[in-house]
Amino acid sequence: MNTHDHFRELIEAYAIGSLDATERAELEAHLAAGCADCVKALEEARWLVSQLAYLAPNAQPSDMLKGRLLQTVRAEAAAVGQIQQERVRPSGIPWWLWAGVAALLIFSVYSAWNEQQLRSAVANLQQQAEAQRAERQKLDQELLAAKTQAHEAMIWSDPKSKKIMLQPKDPKMPQLEAMWHPELGLCVRGWKVPNPGEKRMLQLWLISKKSGKPMPSMTFWPDSKGTFSAMVENPPDTMSDTQALAITEEPMGGSPQPTSAPMWVGGVS
């Protein structure tokens, strides 16, 4: 038996679907190669196989099946028909004009809605921008405070810094301390310092070696617990030109000249 005859004998089994995988693949390859005889034989074999359906016992589907089918089919046909009718519906006004008016109306409504949406969006964005600015400002302040604390810490800890004790005129008042770094600046701090009172604050003065005159520096006031810590990055004079530090009580905002006697004094050199 030649190869073609072998494949021809497989046609009926292929038509009924009973070929095992290997033979099926081989036959399909043969059919795909264009064997006209086998292709024709297969078409007839398929018809023959379809006749086996008549071996099935006669049975009648329910009326409900027909009802369901027709309901579905009619609905789909109606949907298709409605689309077709709308396309050919007679009217004095062309359909495209109606479409244009409808489009214009829709566009107008949409534009008004869109404008409102845009206004809301802009307002939201402005609020967000404001919130972000506030947040950034807060972060900047926090960063500045952190930098300041770090700077103060360096002044207090650096070996180049000179410690200056400020003695109170009133023995009941606490001692204050200052640390002066030649490059980084001057820090002053104290504990249990009484509050200067309403609209009053404390002010630091640098007493010049040459002139003996007090040079105004930073102002500060203690917190509710009497604690304060103040820093001057660029004191008005150098440490070597300053003979003493003094602190007085001054009006809010400070004074160009001392308006009261020093409450604390400390020699620098």
Place this chain on the structure above:
Amino acid sequence: MFLAIFSPKGNDEVSPDATLMQQLLRKDVSAFEQLYERHSRIVYSLVLRILRQGTTAEEVVQDVFLQLWRNSARYDLSRPFVPWLLTLARNRALDHLRLKSERQRRREEQTEEFPQIATAAPEYEKALDEKRRAERVRSLMGSLPAAQKKAIELAYFEGLSHSEIAASLHEPLGTVKSWIRNGLLRLKEGLQAAS
């Protein structure tokens, strides 16, 4: 017995089913209803034989006819309609029977969703109307030895392969192959002779 009576036609005549399928292209509900009336019984009988469950069989039949309605454009009007419809129905029923099994995979490899399976009616088909042909098929298959008939039924109604049939019947593979081929050839000769 069958509502659908297939009238022999001349070469130039268009079959009633082909005409109805053409009308289906225009979503003609009446044409669909006629096709259903003509063929729902044989389709349901076949599907029920395969699935052995009425509710499921009706679901598959509904699916088959809806496919017909929605994809009528994909049917080749030059081909015989009933064999094609029965092939579609059988494939759907076997798919439903096996779902995710290996046989389902194999069947999916063999057939398309909407089978473009060419069937060619032999000349002798025109000499017998459907009713007479159905009777002849039953008679011929009934005359086969029981085991041979069983082998063909297992192949057709359950989609078993040669190997699976051989295992089921405890017969050699070669015997099963011969039974199926010779049984179908005998059917073919019988239908030819009846015409």
